[in-house]
Amino acid sequence: MASLPVPVQTVAAGRLRAMNAWRDLYQVADLIEVCFARSMEGESALYAREMRRAARAPAWLRLLEGVSSAPLHGFVWEEDGKIVGNVSVIPFYYRRRRIFLIANVAVHPQYRRRGIARALTTHAMKQARRQGADELWLNVREDNPQAVRLYADLGFWEHSRRTQWRPDLSFLPSFPSVVQVVPRRPEHWPQQRAWLQHLHPPELAWYRNWDLNHLAPGLFHRLRLFLSDVSVQQWSALKDGTLQAVLAWTSSGLGHDMLWLALRSDSALDAVTGLLIHARSVLGRRTLLLEQPAGVAEEALRMAGFVPHRTLIWMQAAGA
Numbered sequence: 001m002a003s004l005p006v007p008v009q010t011v012a013a014g015r016l017r018a019m020n021a022w023r024d025l026y027q028v029a030d031l032i033e034v035c036f037a038r039s040m041e042g043e044s045a046l047y048a049r050e051m052r053r054a055a056r057a058p059a060w061l062r063l064l065e066g067v068s069s070a071p072l073h074g075f076v077w078e079e080d081g082k083i084v085g086n087v088s089v090i091p092f093y094y095r096r097r098r099i100f101l102i103a104n105v106a107v108h109p110q111y112r113r114r115g116i117a118r119a120l121t122t123h124a125m126k127q128a129r130r131q132g133a134d135e136l137w138l139n140v141r142e143d144n145p146q147a148v149r150l151y152a153d154l155g156f157w158e159h160s161r162r163t164q165w166r167p168d169l170s171f172l173p174s175f176p177s178v179v180q181v182v183p184r185r186p187e188h189w190p191q192q193r194a195w196l197q198h199l200h201p202p203e204l205a206w207y208r209n210w211d212l213n214h215l216a217p218g219l220f221h222r223l224r225l226f227l228s229d230v231s232v233q234q235w236s237a238l239k240d241g242t243l244q245a246v247l248a249w250t251s252s253g254l255g256h257d258m259l260w261l262a263l264r265s266d267s268a269l270d271a272v273t274g275l276l277i278h279a280r281s282v283l284g285r286r287t288l289l290l291e292q293p294a295g296v297a298e299e300a301l302r303m304a305g306f307v308p309h310r311t312l313i314w315m316q317a318a319g320a
Helices: 023-037 043-056 116-131 147-155 184-200 200-207 218-225 267-283 298-303
Strands: 010-012 014-018 074-079 082-094 099-106 135-141 158-167 180-183 229-241 243-253 257-263 289-292 306-318
Touching: 010 158, 010 200, 014 082, 014 116, 023 082, 023 099, 043 229, 074 116, 082 116, 099 116, 099 200, 116 135, 116 147, 135 147, 135 289, 147 306, 158 200, 180 267, 184 257, 243 267, 267 298, 298 306
Parallel strands: 099 135, 257 289
Antiparallel strands: 010 014, 014 074, 074 082, 082 099, 135 306, 158 289, 158 306, 180 229, 229 243, 243 257
16 A cells, blocks of 8 residues: 655644654554553554554565555654654545545544644545545544544544444353254355345445355355355354344454344344354353444343443545
8 A cells, every 4th residue: 555645744832744654653552552542452452463563574574565454554743752643544445436444543641632633634634535535434432522523523424323242251141942043054144144234234344354245155155264264153043933133253363253143123132132142152251242233133132141342433524
Protein backbone atom coordinates (compact mmCIF):
# COMPACT_ATOMS: atom_id res chain seq x y z
CA MET A 1 0.00 0.00 0.00
CA ALA A 2 1.43 3.36 -0.94
CA SER A 3 2.03 5.84 1.84
CA LEU A 4 -0.09 8.96 2.11
CA PRO A 5 2.12 11.99 1.38
CA VAL A 6 1.49 14.98 3.60
CA PRO A 7 3.64 17.95 4.54
CA VAL A 8 4.28 18.59 8.21
CA GLN A 9 1.54 20.89 9.50
CA THR A 10 1.92 23.02 12.60
CA VAL A 11 -1.26 23.91 14.50
CA ALA A 12 -1.20 25.79 17.80
CA ALA A 13 1.46 24.29 20.07
CA GLY A 14 1.72 20.98 18.23
CA ARG A 15 2.21 19.67 14.75
CA LEU A 16 0.30 17.22 12.61
CA ARG A 17 2.42 14.99 10.39
CA ALA A 18 2.36 11.66 8.61
CA MET A 19 3.13 8.67 10.78
CA ASN A 20 6.60 7.30 10.16
CA ALA A 21 6.36 3.51 10.27
CA TRP A 22 10.12 3.31 10.88
CA ARG A 23 10.21 5.22 14.14
CA ASP A 24 6.69 5.96 15.45
CA LEU A 25 5.20 2.53 15.96
CA TYR A 26 6.21 2.03 19.58
CA GLN A 27 4.88 5.43 20.64
CA VAL A 28 1.63 4.93 18.73
CA ALA A 29 1.18 1.48 20.32
CA ASP A 30 1.71 3.05 23.76
CA LEU A 31 -0.83 5.76 22.98
CA ILE A 32 -3.46 3.26 21.80
CA GLU A 33 -3.00 1.21 24.96
CA VAL A 34 -3.51 4.32 27.12
CA CYS A 35 -6.57 5.53 25.21
CA PHE A 36 -8.33 2.21 24.71
CA ALA A 37 -7.50 0.50 28.00
CA ARG A 38 -11.16 -0.54 28.47
CA SER A 39 -11.14 -2.70 25.36
CA MET A 40 -7.52 -3.69 24.95
CA GLU A 41 -8.48 -7.35 24.75
CA GLY A 42 -10.14 -6.60 21.42
CA GLU A 43 -9.00 -5.15 18.12
CA SER A 44 -6.97 -2.37 19.75
CA ALA A 45 -4.84 -4.93 21.57
CA LEU A 46 -4.24 -6.76 18.30
CA TYR A 47 -3.25 -3.50 16.59
CA ALA A 48 -0.87 -2.63 19.41
CA ARG A 49 0.77 -6.07 19.29
CA GLU A 50 1.11 -5.91 15.52
CA MET A 51 2.61 -2.41 15.71
CA ARG A 52 5.24 -3.59 18.16
CA ARG A 53 5.99 -6.65 16.04
CA ALA A 54 6.38 -4.49 12.93
CA ALA A 55 8.58 -2.04 14.84
CA ARG A 56 10.98 -4.90 15.66
CA ALA A 57 11.17 -5.96 12.00
CA PRO A 58 14.06 -4.74 9.83
CA ALA A 59 13.36 -1.44 8.08
CA TRP A 60 13.45 -3.03 4.62
CA LEU A 61 10.87 -5.62 5.70
CA ARG A 62 8.44 -2.94 6.85
CA LEU A 63 8.42 -1.52 3.34
CA LEU A 64 7.02 -4.71 1.87
CA GLU A 65 3.27 -4.88 1.23
CA GLY A 66 1.52 -7.08 3.74
CA VAL A 67 4.38 -7.25 6.26
CA SER A 68 1.90 -6.78 9.06
CA SER A 69 -1.80 -6.51 9.69
CA ALA A 70 -1.10 -3.43 11.81
CA PRO A 71 -2.34 -0.10 10.43
CA LEU A 72 1.00 1.34 9.33
CA HIS A 73 -0.37 4.46 7.61
CA GLY A 74 -1.95 7.49 9.11
CA PHE A 75 -1.10 10.68 10.97
CA VAL A 76 0.13 11.68 14.38
CA TRP A 77 -0.01 14.78 16.54
CA GLU A 78 3.32 15.63 18.11
CA GLU A 79 3.67 17.93 21.09
CA ASP A 80 6.18 18.41 23.91
CA GLY A 81 8.53 16.07 22.08
CA LYS A 82 6.17 13.11 22.05
CA ILE A 83 3.26 11.68 20.07
CA VAL A 84 0.00 12.54 21.84
CA GLY A 85 -2.50 11.93 19.02
CA ASN A 86 -3.01 9.37 16.27
CA VAL A 87 -5.33 8.41 13.44
CA SER A 88 -4.95 5.37 11.18
CA VAL A 89 -6.08 5.37 7.55
CA ILE A 90 -6.72 1.88 6.19
CA PRO A 91 -7.76 1.34 2.54
CA PHE A 92 -9.96 -1.52 1.35
CA TYR A 93 -11.06 -2.55 -2.13
CA TYR A 94 -14.49 -4.14 -2.37
CA ARG A 95 -16.64 -4.62 -5.45
CA ARG A 96 -14.67 -1.97 -7.37
CA ARG A 97 -15.08 0.53 -4.55
CA ARG A 98 -12.13 2.18 -2.86
CA ILE A 99 -13.08 2.38 0.81
CA PHE A 100 -11.05 4.04 3.53
CA LEU A 101 -11.51 3.14 7.18
CA ILE A 102 -10.53 5.86 9.64
CA ALA A 103 -9.50 4.09 12.82
CA ASN A 104 -7.60 4.42 16.09
CA VAL A 105 -8.47 8.07 16.60
CA ALA A 106 -6.66 8.55 19.88
CA VAL A 107 -5.60 11.55 21.94
CA HIS A 108 -3.70 11.25 25.21
CA PRO A 109 -6.00 12.15 28.13
CA GLN A 110 -3.77 15.08 29.15
CA TYR A 111 -4.18 16.71 25.72
CA ARG A 112 -7.90 16.28 25.09
CA ARG A 113 -10.55 18.97 24.47
CA ARG A 114 -8.16 21.02 22.38
CA GLY A 115 -9.37 20.05 18.92
CA ILE A 116 -6.62 17.51 18.23
CA ALA A 117 -9.03 14.66 17.39
CA ARG A 118 -10.96 16.94 15.04
CA ALA A 119 -7.77 18.09 13.30
CA LEU A 120 -6.49 14.52 12.88
CA THR A 121 -9.81 13.17 11.58
CA THR A 122 -10.35 16.11 9.21
CA HIS A 123 -6.88 15.68 7.78
CA ALA A 124 -7.32 11.95 7.37
CA MET A 125 -10.60 12.54 5.50
CA LYS A 126 -8.96 15.03 3.16
CA GLN A 127 -6.06 12.73 2.40
CA ALA A 128 -8.35 9.73 1.80
CA ARG A 129 -10.39 11.76 -0.66
CA ARG A 130 -7.22 12.87 -2.43
CA GLN A 131 -6.39 9.19 -2.74
CA GLY A 132 -9.68 8.62 -4.58
CA ALA A 133 -11.86 7.28 -1.78
CA ASP A 134 -15.35 6.31 -2.89
CA GLU A 135 -16.50 5.99 0.73
CA LEU A 136 -15.18 6.87 4.17
CA TRP A 137 -16.10 4.76 7.19
CA LEU A 138 -15.37 4.65 10.90
CA ASN A 139 -16.82 3.05 13.98
CA VAL A 140 -17.27 4.53 17.42
CA ARG A 141 -18.47 3.13 20.72
CA GLU A 142 -22.12 3.81 21.45
CA ASP A 143 -21.15 5.03 24.93
CA ASN A 144 -18.90 7.78 23.54
CA PRO A 145 -21.46 10.49 22.61
CA GLN A 146 -18.82 13.22 22.38
CA ALA A 147 -17.01 11.33 19.60
CA VAL A 148 -20.32 10.55 17.87
CA ARG A 149 -21.14 14.28 17.78
CA LEU A 150 -17.68 15.10 16.45
CA TYR A 151 -17.96 12.65 13.57
CA ALA A 152 -21.50 13.83 12.77
CA ASP A 153 -20.18 17.41 12.61
CA LEU A 154 -17.54 16.22 10.13
CA GLY A 155 -20.16 14.77 7.78
CA PHE A 156 -20.50 11.16 8.93
CA TRP A 157 -23.95 9.64 9.31
CA GLU A 158 -24.97 6.52 11.17
CA HIS A 159 -25.29 3.40 9.06
CA SER A 160 -25.89 0.73 11.68
CA ARG A 161 -25.21 -0.43 15.22
CA ARG A 162 -23.62 -3.78 15.94
CA THR A 163 -23.16 -5.40 19.33
CA GLN A 164 -20.32 -7.73 20.22
CA TRP A 165 -21.07 -10.47 22.75
CA ARG A 166 -18.88 -12.73 24.85
CA PRO A 167 -19.70 -15.64 27.15
CA ASP A 168 -19.60 -15.27 30.90
CA LEU A 169 -17.06 -18.01 31.63
CA SER A 170 -18.31 -18.33 35.21
CA PHE A 171 -21.82 -19.29 34.10
CA LEU A 172 -23.04 -22.07 31.80
CA PRO A 173 -26.86 -22.50 31.82
CA SER A 174 -28.57 -25.86 31.51
CA PHE A 175 -29.55 -27.10 28.06
CA PRO A 176 -33.28 -26.86 27.16
CA SER A 177 -34.60 -30.39 26.65
CA VAL A 178 -37.04 -29.47 23.86
CA VAL A 179 -34.22 -28.48 21.49
CA GLN A 180 -32.36 -30.80 19.16
CA VAL A 181 -28.83 -29.74 18.17
CA VAL A 182 -27.12 -31.67 15.36
CA PRO A 183 -24.01 -31.11 13.21
CA ARG A 184 -24.85 -28.68 10.42
CA ARG A 185 -26.23 -30.63 7.49
CA PRO A 186 -25.42 -29.72 3.88
CA GLU A 187 -29.08 -29.07 3.13
CA HIS A 188 -29.11 -26.39 5.83
CA TRP A 189 -26.49 -24.29 4.05
CA PRO A 190 -28.76 -22.31 1.65
CA GLN A 191 -30.93 -21.11 4.54
CA GLN A 192 -27.91 -20.46 6.74
CA ARG A 193 -26.26 -18.37 4.03
CA ALA A 194 -29.41 -16.31 3.45
CA TRP A 195 -29.75 -15.59 7.17
CA LEU A 196 -26.08 -14.65 7.46
CA GLN A 197 -26.24 -12.31 4.47
CA HIS A 198 -29.15 -10.54 6.11
CA LEU A 199 -27.38 -10.21 9.46
CA HIS A 200 -24.03 -9.29 7.89
CA PRO A 201 -25.09 -7.14 4.92
CA PRO A 202 -22.87 -6.84 1.84
CA GLU A 203 -22.26 -3.12 2.35
CA LEU A 204 -20.34 -4.01 5.53
CA ALA A 205 -18.66 -7.15 4.19
CA TRP A 206 -15.44 -5.32 3.28
CA TYR A 207 -14.25 -4.96 6.88
CA ARG A 208 -15.00 -8.54 8.00
CA ASN A 209 -11.94 -10.05 6.32
CA TRP A 210 -13.95 -13.27 6.10
CA ASP A 211 -15.88 -14.85 3.25
CA LEU A 212 -19.09 -16.42 4.54
CA ASN A 213 -18.86 -18.95 1.73
CA HIS A 214 -16.03 -20.58 3.70
CA LEU A 215 -18.82 -22.12 5.75
CA ALA A 216 -20.28 -23.88 2.71
CA PRO A 217 -20.28 -27.70 2.65
CA GLY A 218 -18.14 -29.66 0.22
CA LEU A 219 -14.62 -30.96 -0.23
CA PHE A 220 -13.39 -27.82 -2.01
CA HIS A 221 -14.29 -25.53 0.90
CA ARG A 222 -12.82 -27.94 3.47
CA LEU A 223 -9.57 -28.05 1.51
CA ARG A 224 -9.43 -24.26 1.32
CA LEU A 225 -9.93 -23.99 5.07
CA PHE A 226 -7.21 -26.59 5.66
CA LEU A 227 -4.75 -24.68 3.50
CA SER A 228 -5.66 -21.44 5.29
CA ASP A 229 -5.16 -23.05 8.71
CA VAL A 230 -8.72 -22.19 9.73
CA SER A 231 -10.74 -24.45 12.03
CA VAL A 232 -14.53 -24.62 11.68
CA GLN A 233 -17.32 -26.38 13.56
CA GLN A 234 -21.01 -25.91 12.81
CA TRP A 235 -24.27 -26.97 14.46
CA SER A 236 -27.96 -26.65 13.63
CA ALA A 237 -30.84 -26.22 16.08
CA LEU A 238 -34.10 -28.01 15.29
CA LYS A 239 -37.42 -27.78 17.06
CA ASP A 240 -40.36 -29.96 16.07
CA GLY A 241 -38.27 -30.96 13.03
CA THR A 242 -37.94 -27.35 11.78
CA LEU A 243 -34.60 -25.59 11.34
CA GLN A 244 -34.47 -22.65 13.76
CA ALA A 245 -30.87 -21.47 13.69
CA VAL A 246 -27.33 -22.42 12.65
CA LEU A 247 -24.14 -21.56 14.50
CA ALA A 248 -20.61 -21.67 13.12
CA TRP A 249 -17.37 -21.41 15.08
CA THR A 250 -14.23 -20.30 13.26
CA SER A 251 -10.70 -19.96 14.59
CA SER A 252 -7.52 -18.98 12.80
CA GLY A 253 -5.31 -18.11 15.75
CA LEU A 254 -5.40 -14.39 14.84
CA GLY A 255 -7.34 -13.05 17.79
CA HIS A 256 -10.74 -14.11 19.05
CA ASP A 257 -12.53 -17.28 18.08
CA MET A 258 -15.60 -16.09 16.18
CA LEU A 259 -19.17 -17.33 16.36
CA TRP A 260 -21.49 -16.74 13.40
CA LEU A 261 -25.13 -17.03 14.42
CA ALA A 262 -27.66 -17.43 11.60
CA LEU A 263 -31.34 -17.18 12.45
CA ARG A 264 -34.59 -15.69 11.27
CA SER A 265 -36.55 -12.98 13.06
CA ASP A 266 -39.10 -15.48 14.43
CA SER A 267 -36.74 -18.30 15.39
CA ALA A 268 -37.74 -20.06 18.59
CA LEU A 269 -35.97 -18.42 21.51
CA ASP A 270 -35.22 -21.64 23.36
CA ALA A 271 -33.78 -23.19 20.20
CA VAL A 272 -31.30 -20.33 19.76
CA THR A 273 -30.42 -20.46 23.45
CA GLY A 274 -29.88 -24.22 23.30
CA LEU A 275 -27.69 -23.91 20.24
CA LEU A 276 -25.45 -21.35 21.96
CA ILE A 277 -25.24 -23.41 25.17
CA HIS A 278 -24.30 -26.51 23.16
CA ALA A 279 -21.50 -24.64 21.39
CA ARG A 280 -20.16 -23.32 24.69
CA SER A 281 -20.13 -26.81 26.19
CA VAL A 282 -18.21 -28.16 23.17
CA LEU A 283 -15.73 -25.30 22.87
CA GLY A 284 -14.96 -24.98 26.57
CA ARG A 285 -13.41 -21.84 28.03
CA ARG A 286 -12.36 -20.25 24.77
CA THR A 287 -12.46 -16.47 24.34
CA LEU A 288 -15.42 -16.37 21.98
CA LEU A 289 -16.72 -13.29 20.19
CA LEU A 290 -20.11 -13.03 18.48
CA GLU A 291 -21.26 -9.94 16.58
CA GLN A 292 -24.88 -9.22 15.69
CA PRO A 293 -26.91 -6.18 14.70
CA ALA A 294 -27.89 -4.38 17.89
CA GLY A 295 -31.14 -5.75 19.29
CA VAL A 296 -31.03 -9.11 17.48
CA ALA A 297 -31.42 -12.26 19.62
CA GLU A 298 -30.45 -10.38 22.77
CA GLU A 299 -32.72 -12.39 25.10
CA ALA A 300 -31.47 -15.71 23.71
CA LEU A 301 -27.85 -14.61 24.08
CA ARG A 302 -28.34 -13.53 27.68
CA MET A 303 -30.12 -16.77 28.54
CA ALA A 304 -27.17 -18.69 27.07
CA GLY A 305 -24.79 -16.84 29.39
CA PHE A 306 -23.48 -14.24 26.95
CA VAL A 307 -22.92 -10.63 27.98
CA PRO A 308 -22.61 -7.59 25.71
CA HIS A 309 -19.04 -6.41 25.33
CA ARG A 310 -19.70 -3.23 23.38
CA THR A 311 -21.96 -1.73 20.75
CA LEU A 312 -20.25 0.03 17.85
CA ILE A 313 -21.91 2.65 15.69
CA TRP A 314 -20.76 2.30 12.10
CA MET A 315 -20.71 5.71 10.40
CA GLN A 316 -20.23 6.56 6.74
CA ALA A 317 -19.27 9.68 4.81
CA ALA A 318 -19.07 10.45 1.13
CA GLY A 319 -15.76 10.04 -0.63
CA ALA A 320 -14.21 12.06 -3.40
